[in-house]
Amino acid sequence: MTKAYVLVVDDEPDIRELVREILEDEGYEVTTAESAGAARRVLQERPPQLVLLDIWMPGEDGISLLKEWAQAGACPFPVVMISGHGTVETAVEATRHGAIDFVEKPLSMGKLLATVEQALKAPAAEPAAAPVSVIEPVGRSAVMRGLREQAERLAATDSWVLITGEPGSGRKCLGRYIHGLSGRRAGPLVEVAAGTLAGESAAVELFGQERDGQIVPGRLEAAAGGTLILDGAADLDAGAQTRLASAIEAGRFQRVGGAAQIPLDVRMIAVTRYDLAAEARAGRFRQDLAYALSVIPLAVPPLREHAEDIPELVAFHVDRLVETEQLGYRRFTVAAQNRLRNHHWQGNVQELHNLVQRLLVLGDGVDIEVGEVEEAIAQRPPDRLGGDWPQALDLPLREAREHFERAYLQKQLQRAEGSVAQLARLAGMERTHLYRKLRALGIDPRDAGETGGGRP
Structure with missing residues (x-):
């Protein structure tokens, strides 16, 4: 007795035939398609009860086809993605548009059959209300x-x-x-x-x-x-x-x-x-x-402990800023990248991101030379608090406010010679609230004589 009707969409003939043989041996009825267009033609003739869909295909990819199926609401049938080299972001996007599981290449017969059986029992997934931004930590170190x-x-x-x-x-x-x-x-x-x-x-x-x-x-x-x-x-x-x-x-x-x-x-x-x-x-x-x-x-290690990842991080942030904020593409020369590798990144990856963004926004020309990087790193316009205000202006409002509050309280703490009671009077704050604020900003009163002002 036939169990269910399954459509297998994959551009690799060997994979299509292997999956067909495995499923037909278990009593499933199977149709295959080598592309998104072929899958559409199959669906017009007869809707399947389950689709096994490859992510990476020539022409139109599997995620785009999945989005098309889910446009009217929930996907009309359960979809299991097939991928040999997917990323977390790809997996999250597929799940958001209705995929209910993944099968990785090379295919395991046991895993494939268990996934198919489970998928046929479950209702098709509905798209999530909001996407989740998931980024794989960058670096080969x-x-x-x-x-x-x-x-x-x-x-x-x-x-x-x-x-x-x-x-x-x-x-x-x-x-x-x-x-x-x-x-x-x-x-x-x-x-x-x-x-x-x-x-x-x-x-x-x-x-x-x-x-x-x-x-x-x-x-x-x-x-x-x-x-x-x-x-x-x-x-x-x-x-x-x-x-x-x-x-x-x-x-x-x-x-x-x-x-x-x-x-x-x-x-x-x-x-x-x-x-x-x-x-x-x-x-x-x-x-x-x-x-x-x-x-x-x-x-999570500080950036200075994996400085060899900086060229890859720079490339990642350039590509992401160009894509998400439509900034003009610029390329860091080897000398510029080497200068970045030898900088002490007190603000870690966030500071690197801010500097890359500033250079893409304010600079001219395709190549970013070491001199331009030096100028961006050394940029310190005069201000009474001594804070890195160009960097702060690149931050969201809440983080910029924290930047100012930290600089202000560090300066007042130096005036108070480390006395929290005196600091409370200078800042006009109730002491309990002040202690909470100092801790939230990473300021240790014992470091009053230092300019760093925070604990690691």
Whole structure:
């Protein structure tokens, strides 16, 4: 008895015939197509119950064909993608447009049959409401290869992850990468900045609220079935820490003002520049919450520890800026790239991105020579706070504001000779709020005599 009617779309004749033979031996009815156009002709004659679709084909690729099928809403049949060299971004895009699984080349008979059987049981996936920006960490150095391998192993589990590293090193990018590889990739990815949460508003933001019969879901509820990235985890308000620790221990939570028990169904990826265990020992963070968030620690290296990746990173950022912001293409000469490799990148990959963007926007000519790079690195117009304001002007408003606040408080802290009480008077801030702000900005009062002003 025939099990189901399957369409196999692949430009490689050997692959098409191999899949046909495997499926027909198991009782499936199979039709093949060598291109997007051939697949359309088959669909006009008879819609299949399942499509196995190659991503990379001459002419029109499989993702474009999948988008076409999904234009009217949910894809009318389950689609399993076939790929020998796909990326995480490709996988996420295919899932967003309705693909429900992937089969990798070279094909495994057992994996293929199990995937087909499972796909026929499942309803066709609906496109996600919003795309998730997932970028594979760039670099061929041993340290970056090791980081990707660790991330890929972690993605295969549902364990909670603590990502540490210096600001600008790509911590959130790594968190998105793990989500994009994980079994939760079809679920939502929600990001929340812990430093912005304080008092009762923190509870509402995280857990939601019920008032006058109206329900406002919080971030934990919005991330159900997916991943929540808690950015700046060490800066979480003490009250929010207590509520979150209780929710984790119970495995459920209540909305503010509500009585319903809501299951805690998220994968938490905490991101911070600090050592949470050290913060807990110093009494600045709940120990039980630090343990809960630190199930699997993952450290992102600073750019200076993999400077050999800078040419590849430069090429990546140039291509991305040209594509996403329609900037004119420019090429860094070898001498210019070598100068970048020997620069001390205090702001890490984010600082490199900002410099590349500035050179594409402000420079002339196709080639970027070493002299132009020197000028961009040395650019320091006079200002009373001594901050790198050209770089700050390249940042989003919130980050630019943090840049100013950090420079301002560092300057006032020097005037106060490291005294937080005196700093509170100079800045006109309540001391408890000031301590929270200093920690959120990475300023240690003990470093008052230094210009760096932050902890690693």
